[in-house]
Each structure stands twice: as structure tokens, then as C-alpha cells.
Amino acid sequence: xxxxxxxxxxxxxxxxxxxxxxxxxxxxxxxxxxxxxxxxxxxxxxxxxxxxxxxxxxxxxxxxxxxxxxxxxxxxxxxxxxxxxxxxxxxxxxxxxxxxxxxxxxxxxxxxxxxxxxxxxxxxxxxxxxxxxxxxxxxxxxxxxxxxxxxxxxxxxxxxxxxxxxxxxxxxxxxxxxxxxxxxxxxxxxxxxxxxxxxxxxxxxxxxxxxxxxxxxxxxxxxxxxxxxxxxxxxxxxxxxxxxxxxxxxxxxxxxxxxxxxxxxxxxxxxxxxxxxxxxxxxxxxxxxxxxxxxxxxxxxxxxxxx
Amino acid sequence: xxxxxxxxxxxxxxxxxxxxxxxxxxxxxxxxxxxxxxxxxxxxxxxxxxxxxxxxxxxxxxxxxxxxxxxxxxxxxxxxxxxxxxxxxxxxxxxxxxxxxxxxxxxxxxxxxxxxxxxxxxxxxxxxxxxxxxxxxxxxxxxxxxxxxxxxxxxxxxxxxxxxxxxxxxxxxxxxxxxxxxxxxxxxxxxxxxxxxxxxxxxxxxxxxxxxxxxxxxxxxxxxxxxxxxxxxxxxxxxxxxxxxxxxxxxxxxxxxxxxxxxxxxxxxxxxxxxxxxxxxxxxxxxxxxxxxxxxxxxxxxxxxxxxxxxxxxxxxxxxxxxxxxxxxxxxxxxxxxxxxxxxxxxxxxxxxxxxxxxxxxxxxxxxxxxxxxxxxxxxxxxxxxxxxxxxxxxxxxxxxxxxxxxxxxxxxxxxxxxxxxxxxxxxxxxxxxxxxxxxxxxxxxxxxxxxxxxxxxxxxxxxxxxxxxxxxxxxxxxxxxxxxxxxxxxxxxxxxxxxxxxxxxxxxxxxxxxxxxxxxxxxxxxxxxxxxxxxxxxxxxxxxxxxxxxxxxxxxxxxxxxxxxxxxxxxxx
Numbered sequence: 001x002x003x004x005x006x007x008x009x010x011x012x013x014x015x016x017x018x019x020x021x022x023x024x025x026x027x028x029x030x031x032x033x034x035x036x037x038x039x040x041x042x043x044x045x046x047x048x049x050x051x052x053x054x055x056x057x058x059x060x061x062x063x064x065x066x067x068x069x070x071x072x073x074x075x076x077x078x079x080x081x082x083x084x085x086x087x088x089x090x091x092x093x094x095x096x097x098x099x100x101x102x103x104x105x106x107x108x109x110x111x112x113x114x115x116x117x118x119x120x121x122x123x124x125x126x127x128x129x130x131x132x133x134x135x136x137x138x139x140x141x142x143x144x145x146x147x148x149x150x151x152x153x154x155x156x157x158x159x160x161x162x163x164x165x166x167x168x169x170x171x172x173x174x175x176x177x178x179x180x181x182x183x184x185x186x187x188x189x190x191x192x193x194x195x196x197x198x199x200x201x202x203x204x205x206x207x208x209x210x211x212x213x214x215x216x217x218x219x220x221x222x223x224x225x226x227x228x229x230x231x232x233x234x235x236x237x238x239x240x241x242x243x244x245x246x247x248x249x250x251x252x253x254x255x256x257x258x259x260x261x262x263x264x265x266x267x268x269x270x271x272x273x274x275x276x277x278x279x280x281x282x283x284x285x286x287x288x289x290x291x292x293x294x295x296x297x298x299x300x301x302x303x304x305x306x307x
Numbered sequence: 308x309x310x311x312x313x314x315x316x317x318x319x320x321x322x323x324x325x326x327x328x329x330x331x332x333x334x335x336x337x338x339x340x341x342x343x344x345x346x347x348x349x350x351x352x353x354x355x356x357x358x359x360x361x362x363x364x365x366x367x368x369x370x371x372x373x374x375x376x377x378x379x380x381x382x383x384x385x386x387x388x389x390x391x392x393x394x395x396x397x398x399x400x401x402x403x404x405x406x407x408x409x410x411x412x413x414x415x416x417x418x419x420x421x422x423x424x425x426x427x428x429x430x431x432x433x434x435x436x437x438x439x440x441x442x443x444x445x446x447x448x449x450x451x452x453x454x455x456x457x458x459x460x461x462x463x464x465x466x467x468x469x470x471x472x473x474x475x476x477x478x479x480x481x482x483x484x485x486x487x488x489x490x491x492x493x494x495x496x497x498x499x500x501x502x503x504x505x506x507x508x509x510x511x512x513x514x515x516x517x518x519x520x521x522x523x524x525x526x527x528x529x530x531x532x533x534x535x536x537x538x539x540x541x542x543x544x545x546x547x548x549x550x551x552x553x554x555x556x557x558x559x560x561x562x563x564x565x566x567x568x569x570x571x572x573x574x575x576x577x578x579x580x581x582x583x584x585x586x587x588x589x590x591x592x593x594x595x596x597x598x599x600x601x602x603x604x605x606x607x608x609x610x611x612x613x614x615x616x617x618x619x620x621x622x623x624x625x626x627x628x629x630x631x632x633x634x635x636x637x638x639x640x641x642x643x644x645x646x647x648x649x650x651x652x653x654x655x656x657x658x659x660x661x662x663x664x665x666x667x668x669x670x671x672x673x674x675x676x677x678x679x680x681x682x683x684x685x686x687x688x689x690x691x692x693x694x695x696x697x698x699x700x701x702x703x704x705x706x707x708x709x710x711x712x713x714x715x716x717x718x719x720x721x722x723x724x725x726x727x728x729x730x731x732x733x734x735x736x737x738x739x740x741x742x743x744x745x746x747x748x749x750x751x752x753x754x755x756x757x758x759x760x761x762x763x764x765x766x767x768x769x770x771x772x773x774x775x776x777x778x779x780x781x782x783x784x785x786x787x788x789x790x791x792x793x794x795x796x797x798x799x800x801x802x803x804x805x806x807x808x809x810x811x812x813x814x815x816x817x818x819x820x821x822x823x824x825x826x827x828x829x830x831x832x833x834x835x836x837x838x839x840x841x842x843x844x845x846x847x848x849x850x851x852x853x854x855x856x857x858x859x860x861x862x863x864x865x866x867x868x869x870x871x872x873x874x875x876x877x878x879x880x881x
Contacts, residue, residue, distance in 0.1 A: 041610060111575055282556040283496065283553075283556055
């Protein structure tokens with residue numbers, strides 16, 4: 001925001017409250033009420049407003065208080081955000097960033113635990129990224145703001161409290177690049193967002209059992225970084241996808257299709273995709289745990305694949 | 308200030324029994340001090356002064372006031388052998404003073420007439436209430452938009468007053484218990500509390516039947532209780548247990564009770580209003596004489612889907628009454644220019660524009676009850692919104708006959724006489740020049756607007772939007788302390804001035820339906836009930852793993868894939 005005066009933020013409670021997860025803390029004091037705009041509860045309209053502002057050159061960042069609320073703005077995101085650059089023949093660019101927390105939290109209820117990446121992935125014209133660490137988050141956010149394309153940045157409700165030492169100097173990450181978390185030899189585990197932590201926990205167990213998993217945080221959900229993924233598949237010949245989306249039509253489903261299409265010859269075993277169950281997220285804690293992939297399930301899957 | 312002079316037992320009056328006060332005195336108290344009117348300034352009983360013949364008025368006054376304790380500006384003498392009268396008199400003090408005075412007076416009472424107190428307090432514990440009607444006046448008059456508001460006086464019975472108190476105290480206790488359970492991490496996720504707003508739930512429930520539907524957003528615990536939910540179900544659901552109303556799968560924001568017409572319980576702000584109109588559509592479709600109350604908050608009032616739903620409800624005469632619970636707080640933002648303006652117009656009841664609206668004090672259960680009754684009966688009333696004008700005084704040459712309305716012309720605003728302007732049959736009067744612009748003698752009053760019977764009937768059939776002016780004590784949800792955007796004084800101020808529970812308590816005490824002690828005992832009982840419900844809910848087990856896949860679809864559909872002849876199951880969807 002300091003570098004470019006056209007960058008502004010709009011969302012519910014972003015201004016004086018500092019954001020419901022404190023992402024925009026103190027920004028309103030620094031940049032004023034118009035640049036950090038507190039909107040009424042009208043997602044459809046303020047997302048549309050951001051897109052309209054972007055059409056003239058502003059670079060708004062829209063915060064959905066919870067990704068689930070952006071369902072109300074689906075029309076704006078799909079039709080206007082995604083398609084305007086195309087339908088206008090390139091006249092308008094929509095450099096908007098739509099971000100917000102999604103994913104399954106701690107007993108937040110069905111409507112507040114949605115994974116919208118699977119719903120948005122078909123929209124042509126948008127880019128989707130998911131951050132998982134503070135380092136990722138900063139780099140990807142900067143890249144998203146500087147991008148001329150509309151970018152949807154998926155954060156996770158449970159990852160806001162993470163602390164990490166990040167470089168002082170300025171850095172911007174590549175929006176289309178995946179991150180190699182742990183190089184390995186036996187199996188490629190592809191994951192993103194919160195599931196990265198479940199995978200790393202499972203990796204510890206796996207290492208103790210003698211396996212050597214290669215863990216890649218795909219980060220870019222649309223388009224997939226098939227270069228990094230492909231190289232990894234060519235090395236290990238086995239793929240396990242661990243994601244938080246639903247089984248039906250999630251990111252994992254698309255990734256499975258893509259890997260099968262491009263790297264079929266390199267695979268020694270079918271691609272296995274571990275995802276959440278196709279149920280609305282229940283409120284009860286125990287049921288909620290069973291909805292999401294747990295580290296033990298990852299360990300079992302790896303063992304089965306590597307037999 | 309008020310002063311209570313405790314008299315010696317040589318009072319020379321009749322022994323006052325446990326269930327009545329000296330009739331003159333109770334009338335005096337009721338009319339001058341205990342009805343819900345703004346407090347008058349201090350009053351000094353003149354007869355006290357007359358006793359002291361010597362000296363000027365000032366010293367006589369001083370002598371008369373000698374030994375009096377001055378609290379709250381009211382000075383009176385009462386025979387003190389009835390603990391109930393003391394309680395009633397004490398009830399008019401503000402809460403601040405009560406704690407200071409109570410011990411002093413209690414001590415004085417015990418000193419003077421301890422032997423009288425014991426049997427009295429024992430005698431009045433459980434009594435049946437008469438079915439007399441009590442007339443209560445609402446705190447403020449209603450404000451109407453495009454309609455004549457209902458009268459301020461509400462009729463009620465002692466039993467209803469007591470049940471209001473009991474239900475509201477239960478709700479208050481339940482929300483506070485939910486607060487502690489949340490802090491103990493037994494309730495997790497989101498928990499939106501309703502304390503401060505109980506009057507809306509209670510008043511609404513008193514005005515309608517269980518066939519009428521209510522639908523609301525995520526602040527639904529108390530409405531669930533009002534609609535017939537039990538405490539055990541509530542707490543079990545909040546803790547995610549099997550015995551909860553949604554089997555532990557819904558949580559705080561998804562309470563439902565189909566049998567008593569409570570449709571939830573919705574997480575997305577504003578999404579319940581179109582649903583409410585759908586319920587109303589079904590009611591109209593099946594020709595039931597019932598209505599739906601679709602509730603939303605002032606934050607949701609900015610959602611587009613509200614206006615869409617309102618337009619459709621007005622278009623098709625759906626019996627949907629939109630109720631805006633205006634607690635003046637939107638999520639974590641405060642109303643007001645400085646801290647984030649949320650809306651252009653604060654008059655939520657006027658937002659319907661062509662739809663009538665009514666602004667109600669949502670902290671007064673009787674105002675809410677009156678408004679909901681009015682809203683429900685609005686279209687069933689025989690009278691129009693305006694008033695009829697006699698045929699004789701209608702304009703000469705007006706040949707329009709409306710036998711259904713007794714050949715009357717109708718005027719949209721009441722109290723107007725029509726002009727002498729000639730009206731052609733069949734013309735719409737909207738758009739004609741105002742009376743007074745026509746040559747000829749002006750009538751004494753000008754009608755504001757003329758309306759044809761069809762239009763009058765249209766107005767009759769629209770159920771009004773109710774705006775409930777209320778307040779919540781807790782923050783938006785449990786993750787919000789509620790203190791970053793408002794001062795503590797604001798909350799305590801509302802608690803003192805407008806608390807719905809206190810209002811009912813004062814009414815009960817002023818009408819001598821119970822003593823202060825009895826009400827406290829009731830509250831203790833309720834506290835015990837709530838604690839027992841929590842204990843029972845804690846015992847309830849977590850849902851079974853098989854529940855995870857239950858109720859995603861209706862059993863037998865949507866999960867299995869059959870072969871071409873539909874006899875063989877080819878696969879089961881994950």
C-alpha cells in the first residue's frame with residue numbers, strides 16, 4: 001500500500017476493528033478510511049464495487065470475512081472478475097485480489113467451514129493461490145497485488161497464529177510456482193494450505209518407518225505448477241495428493257486428472273487422493289475430525305502405495 | 308431523592324395482612340410513583356410539615372425531614388409491618404441505591420418488627436393469580452410508516468406477567484451460562500449471545516401461535532427456547548452432543564424445531580429472509596391463516612436479498628412480516644460516522660417504502676407483543692388504514708359506488724374531509740392536483756392523498772415491517788469482547804434504563820403480584836434448572852461416527868449409482 005497509491009482494501013470490519021483476524025490491523029489509522037474501507041454486510045455489492053474500481057485502474061483487495069460469504073459474490077467473481085478481460089477484448093484489466101480465510105476450523109459449523117477453491121477453480125480468467133506459511137503469505141500477497149490478473153488468495157482460519165522468521169528484505173514469490181518442502185525419493189506427496197502441516201506430521205512418522213517422502217506444497221491452485229510436479233513424479237513414480245477439499249470435484253480431483261493425463265507413463269501406481277468427506281462439516285468435534293484427513297490416514301496411504 | 312420514614316408500631320391503623328396493603332397507600336404508590344412514567348421530582352408530604360407549628364416553613368420542613376433517609380427524591384411514610392410494602396417501595400429506587408438502602412432498612416425492620424416479618428414472608432410463597440386483566444402502557448408510543456400505529460395500552464394478566472419474567476430470566480441465565488461454557492472450551496466455534504434482546508423473543512411468542520413460523524439468523528438460542536425448545540437440547544447442541552436439537556451436527560448457529568415452526572438458525576447474514584418469504588409463500592399456497600416472522604439484524608438490513616424478498620412478498624401479498632432487530636451494532640462495528648458508517652438511513656421500518664412499517668421499543672416485551680399482534684392481524688382487521696368518509700360529504704357528482712365498502716369514499720390519511728372536486732368514475736386520483744389548487748371554496752381540512760378502494764385493499768393486505776429497537780450486552784460473538792467499539796458506560800447505562808427483565812420485575816412488584824424475595828427465589832430456581840440442564844447435557848455422548856454420513860441426503864437417494872436397468876448397484880458415491 002505504501003509503494004502504490006492505487007492499492008486499497010475493502011471488506012467487513014477491515015478498518016477500525018483491524019480485520020476479524022487482524023490482518024489489516026492499524027492500516028486504517030495509517031492510510032485513512034477510504035483506502036481501508038469498512039463495508040456494510042453486502043458481499044455481492046462490495047465485490048462488484050471492487051471489480052468496477054479495478055476496471056478504471058485502482059487495485060483493490062477484497063477481504064471476505066470468511067470465504068464462505070463470497071458465495072454471495074459468486075456472480076461478480078465469475079462473470080465480471082473472470083470474464084471481463086476477455087469479453088472486452090483486452091480493454092479492461094481487473095487487477096483485484098480477493099482474499100479471506102477458508103477451510104475447516106475448530107467447530108465453526110457447516111456454513112463457515114467451506115473450501116471454495118473447488119467451486120472457483122473452473123472460472124476462466126482468474127488465478128488461485130493458497131498460502132500456508134508466513135513466508136508464503138507475504139510473498140504471494142505481494143505477487144498477487146502486483147499481478148494484472150484477478151487473483152484469489154486462499155488463507156486458512158487455523159493458520160493465522162503461525163510465527164516464523166522471514167527475511168527483512170523485500171521479496172516477491174512467483175504466483176505459478178510450487179514449493180519444495182522436503183525433497184525425497186520414494187513418493188511425492190502434493191498438498192497445500194493446512195494439510196501441509198498434517199503431511200509434515202505424517203512425514204515424521206514415515207521417516208521413522210524408513211520411508212522418504214517428497215513433500216511439495218503446490219501453492220498455485222490454478223494453474224498447477226506441472227513443471228515441479230512433473231519432475232517430482234519422474235523421480236519417485238508414486239503420487240499421493242492430500243487436500244482439504246471435498247472428494248467430489250476438489251482441487252485433488254483436478255490434479256489427479258492432470259497428472260494422469262501428462263505423466264501417466266511415469267507412474268508405477270495409481271494416483272491416490274486423500275480428501276475431505278462429501279458432507280457438510282458437522283459441528284461436533286469428533287465428527288469434524290473424521291471429515292478431514294488426519295496424519296494417520298496419510299501414513300497408511302503411503303504405506304499402501306509404497307508396497 | 309426518596310425517603311422512607313419508619314414509624315413506630317403505634318400507628319393506629321388496622322393490621323395489614325400479608326396479601327394487601329392499605330388501599331389508599333397502594334393507590335398513592337401506584338399512581339404517583341410506581342407506574343411506568345418518568346420520575347417526578349421530590350415530593351414532601353405537607354402533613355408532616357403541619358405537625359411542626361413553630362417556626363417558618365423551612366425549619367418545619369427540616370424538622371419533618373428529621374431522621375429521614377433520603378434516596379431517590381421520593382418521600383413517603385408507610386406502615387412498616389409488611390415486608391412487601393417495603394419491597395414495593397424499594398422497587399422504585401434505582402439499582403444503585405437499592406444495595407445501599409436495603410441493609411439499612413432490613414436492619415431497621417428487624418429491629419422494630421422482627422416478630423412480624425417471619426410469618427408474612429412464609430405466607431406469600433406460592434399463590435394462584437387472578438385472571439384479572441392488568442393494563443400496561445408501553446414505554447414509548449409506536450411510530451408508524453404508512454400506517455396508523457396500534458395503541459400504547461396493552462392488556463395482560465398476572466399469569467402472563469409472571470410467565471414473561473420466568474421465561475426471560477431463563478433466557479438470560481442460559482446465555483450467561485453459555486458464556487461460561489464457551490470460556491471453559493466446552494462450546495467452540497462461534498457463539499452469538501442474545502442477552503439484552505430477550506423481550507423480542509418473549510413478546511413475539513406471546514402474540515402468535517405455534518402454527519406461525521419464525522425464522523432468524525445465528526442469534527437463535529433464545530428464540531429456540533421461546534418456541535418450545537428445552538434447555539437440555541440447547542446445551543447439548545451447543546456442546547455438540549447427540550441429544551442436541553440437530554444431533555450435534557449443527558451447532559450454535561443451526562437450531563431448528565420443525566414441530567413448533569422454528570426454522571432456524573442460519574449462518575450467512577441475510578440469507579434467512581428469502582427463506583422466510585418462502586415459508587410465507589407456502590402458507591399462502593395452502594391457504595392457511597398463519598404468518599411468518601422473518602427476523603434479521605440491522606447489519607443484515609443492507610443485504611440485497613432482503614429487498615428482493617420484500618419486493619416479492621409485497622408483489623404477491625405473502626404473509627411475511629420482516630422484523631429488524633436493531634441493536635445498533637453491526638458485527639464489530641459501531642454505528643456512527645467516526646467508526647464506520649454502515650447505512651445511510653437509520654429508519655429501518657421505513658425501508659420498505661411502499662410497505663407499512665412500525666418502530667417498536669424492543670426492550671419492552673409488551674410493546675413487542677402489541678406490535679406482533681398488530682402485524683399479524685393487520686390485514687384481518689375490518690377497518691382500513693385511513694378512515695371512512697361519509698357519502699353525504701363526498702364530492703358532488705362522485706358517482707363511484709363501492710357497495711363492499713358501504714358506498715363510502717376512502718381517504719388514506721385519517722381525519723380529512725374530501726374536497727368538493729368532481730371526480731370522474733374510473734379515474735385514478737393519484738396525480739390530480741392537491742385540494743386547494745382548485746378554484747372554489749376550500750374545505751376545512753385537506754385530504755393528504757386520495758386512494759381508490761383497490762389501492763386501499765392493497766394497503767390492507769401488506770404486512771408491516773417491524774423494527775425492534777433493542778440492544779445486546781455481549782459482543783457480536785464470543786470472539787469479540789464487545790468493548791472495542793463501545794464504552795462500558797453505554798452498556799451499564801442500557802442495563803439500568805432499559806433492561807427488559809428489570810422492566811417486568813418492576814411491573815410485577817408494582818402490581819403486587821410477588822415480592823422481591825419471591826422473584827429472587829424464582830431466579831435461583833431457574834439457575835438451578837439451568838445448571839441441571841448443563842449437567843445432563845454434559846452426560847450426553849458425542850455423536851456416533853455413523854452420523855457423519857447420515858442426513859446428507861434423504862435415505863436411499865443420491866448416493867448409489869445404478870446400472871442401466873436400475874436393478875444392479877454399480878457403485879456407491881464416496
